[in-house]
Amino acid sequence: MSWTECGEPRPFAAKRLVCFPHAGGSSYFFRDWRKGLPEFEVHAVCYPGRADRFGEPTATDLVAMAGEIAEAVEPLTDRPTVLFGHSMGAAVAYETARALQARGVRPAHLIVSGARASHLARSDAWAAGANEESVIAALTELGGTDAELLDHPMFRELILPYIQADFRLLGSYEHRAGALLGCPVTAVAGVSDPRVTAEQVAQWAQVTKGTFRQRTVPGGHFYLADSPPYELVREAYVERDGTRSR
Numbered sequence: 317m318s319w320t321e322c323g324e325p326r327p328f329a330a331k332r333l334v335c336f337p338h339a340g341g342s343s344y345f346f347r348d349w350r351k352g353l354p355e356f357e358v359h360a361v362c363y364p365g366r367a368d369r370f371g372e373p374t375a376t377d378l379v380a381m382a383g384e385i386a387e388a389v390e391p392l393t394d395r396p397t398v399l400f401g402h403s404m405g406a407a408v409a410y411e412t413a414r415a416l417q418a419r420g421v422r423p424a425h426l427i428v429s430g431a432r433a434s435h436l437a438r439s440d441a442w443a444a445g446a447n448e449e450s451v452i453a454a455l456t457e458l459g460g461t462d463a464e465l466l467d468h469p470m471f472r473e474l475i476l477p478y479i480q481a482d483f484r485l486l487g488s489y490e491h492r493a494g495a496l497l498g499c500p501v502t503a504v505a506g507v508s509d510p511r512v513t514a515e516q517v518a519q520w521a522q523v524t525k526g527t528f529r530q531r532t533v534p535g536g537h538f539y540l541a542d543s544p545p546y547e548l549v550r551e552a553y554v555e556r557d558g559t560r561s562r
Contacts, residue, residue: 318388319385320362321343321368322359331396331398333349333359334392334398334399335358336405337360337402338430339483340475340478341403343367353550356553361405374481374482378408382408396553398549398552399412399425399426401429402540403429404482405429409427410428413497422498424553426499427502430506431512432513433517435519435522436519451480455479496524500524500529501521501526503518503528503529503530506533506534506538507535508534533545
């Protein structure tokens with residue numbers, strides 16, 4: 317199975333966008349983005365263990381997974397390519413950008429959404445253990461999942477296991493020192509996000525020697541479900557170089 321899915325190939329689009337889902341998410345989360353961003357060819361990353369890759373084992377090493385994604389994404393960078401990652405996807409997108417850079421490829425821009433900077437120490441003990449009840453509690457706090465669905469037996473049998481696996485994946489992730497990114501970075505979060513502070517978002521400035529921009533938008537952790545940040549994606553592509561700002 318391919319690491320990325322493109323619902324609508326656009327051979328004449330001048331640029332590409334690669335989207336990285338949150339923990340428990342799949343490429344389906346971004347299926348409508350191609351309508352909101354007609355000037356981009358939109359690709360979404362397909363994590364193993366869910367959706368069309370349901371029969372595959374879930375990932376256990378975030379950095380190793382990002383390396384495989386980078387290998388799959390590299391052919392897409394023959395056009396300027398923006399990487400967008402939300403929540404856990406922000407860490408995966410960041411590590412993918414690092415892996416691409418190590419391969420001699422520079423993304424046009426990295427957008428990290430709803431996530432603390434990857435080099436910050438993690439205090440989310442529930443992520444490492446990720447037992448069923450702690451995951452349910454976290455999903456309830458973050459929103460984005462229907463409360464009735466959380467209690468449904470089929471959800472607990474089929475979906476909850478790979479969400480738990482993603483929480484463990486992120487909980488075991490350790491940032492390693494290395495070269496700063498050369499591409500610009502935009503960090504965005506909802507003003508009401510219960511688990512990500514503005515100070516934690518601001519620390520993404522430390523991962524790049526390029527332009528850094530911080531944006532706060534209305535909403536909570538899953539602000540993008542109701543208001544996808546299409547304009548931020550457009551701005552990120554246009555503002556590929558320049559001075560660091562917030």
